[in-house]
Amino acid sequence: MQKNIIPFLFAILFLLASCDHKDKEKNITLREQQLLEKEKLFAKKELEYQSLLKMRDSVFAKKDSVKILKWSEEISGSWNGKVICTESTCSDYVVGDQRTDTWEFDNDSTQLVTKIINNNNLIRLYSGKFEHNEIKLNFKTDSTAKKKVEMNILLNDISDNKIRGTRTVTVDNCMAKFSVELIRSTK
Numbered sequence: 001m002q003k004n005i006i007p008f009l010f011a012i013l014f015l016l017a018s019c020d021h022k023d024k025e026k027n028i029t030l031r032e033q034q035l036l037e038k039e040k041l042f043a044k045k046e047l048e049y050q051s052l053l054k055m056r057d058s059v060f061a062k063k064d065s066v067k068i069l070k071w072s073e074e075i076s077g078s079w080n081g082k083v084i085c086t087e088s089t090c091s092d093y094v095v096g097d098q099r100t101d102t103w104e105f106d107n108d109s110t111q112l113v114t115k116i117i118n119n120n121n122l123i124r125l126y127s128g129k130f131e132h133n134e135i136k137l138n139f140k141t142d143s144t145a146k147k148k149v150e151m152n153i154l155l156n157d158i159s160d161n162k163i164r165g166t167r168t169v170t171v172d173n174c175m176a177k178f179s180v181e182l183i184r185s186t187k
Helices: 001-062
Strands: 076-086 098-107 112-118 121-131 136-138 148-156 162-171 174-184
Touching: 098 162, 148 174
Parallel strands: none
Antiparallel strands: 076 098, 076 174, 098 112, 112 121, 121 136, 136 148, 148 162, 162 174
16 A cells, blocks of 8 residues: 555656746746737837937037027117007007017027016017018917917117117008107116
8 A cells, every 4th residue: 555655656756847847937938928028118218318419419510510600799789669559440549549568689599589578577578580670570369369469570770779670560351550769768
């Protein structure tokens, strides 16, 4: 009887050992899958990194070729502005209305800009051009705005201490015109 028990015990031990072997095999397979996923994620990040390096290199290469626009010395800087409504078909603007603001002719990294400031608050930011001794400023609301507003300013009477011109404001279906006079700030 003992002879029958010994092979029986070996069979049980073999089965237990083989079950343990299957668990180890499952664990190894699971680890291999996790490792493959991590390798794929790393490869993806490596591609993104290489792409960012190329973009950085192209930006640095173009930096030298980009011309930074600046207002001329006679225009650049701070001006005291007075704007008077001269005609209007808009209910928001009445002929004779006046507004005084500070106008700063400046530039950002890509274009000429003019900032309209009132009580130390930025009211409006115009993009600008200086061509043929004329300053052209433009502001336009984006397509998501409730009111469609476009403002165009033409300053064509330019001297050392005074700039004059007109501003046209179009709001939805109405239009208002203003005279603009800027006097060089003494600050």
